[in-house]
Amino acid sequence: MPKSRIRKKADFTPPPAAKQATSIKLTNRSWVAPVMLALFAIGLAWIVVFYVTDGSLPIQSLSNWNIVVGFGFIAGGFGVSTQWK
Numbered sequence: 717m718p719k720s721r722i723r724k725k726a727d728f729t730p731p732p733a734a735k736q737a738t739s740i741k742l743t744n745r746s747w748v749a750p751v752m753l754a755l756f757a758i759g760l761a762w763i764v765v766f767y768v769t770d771g772s773l774p775i776q777s778l779s780n781w782n783i784v785v786g787f788g789f790i791a792g793g794f795g796v797s798t799q800w801k
Contacts, residue, residue: 745801752796759789 763786765773774782 745799748796748800752793752800755789755793755796759786759791759793762786762789 762774763783766782766786771779771782775785778785
């Protein structure tokens with residue numbers, strides 16, 4: 717019985733380098749780390765001040781909602797951290 721021919725797959729050829737270089741956009745994101753750390757610190761300080769002063773500071777009229785504000789700053793820090801590369 718005759719033997720069948722072996723089919724060879726075509727080798728992968730990457731696209732030209734000129735097209736890849738134009739599609740890469742470099743941005744300066746040096747602002748991300750300081751803003752992220754500042755939001756974390758503000759949120760933590762807000763919550764600590766609220767507990768240390770028995771709820772009279774930072775904003776007395778918010779009462780227990782001050783905790784939500786502190787965690788909001790911390791959540792904002794995590795949101796900014798998604799931009800870090």
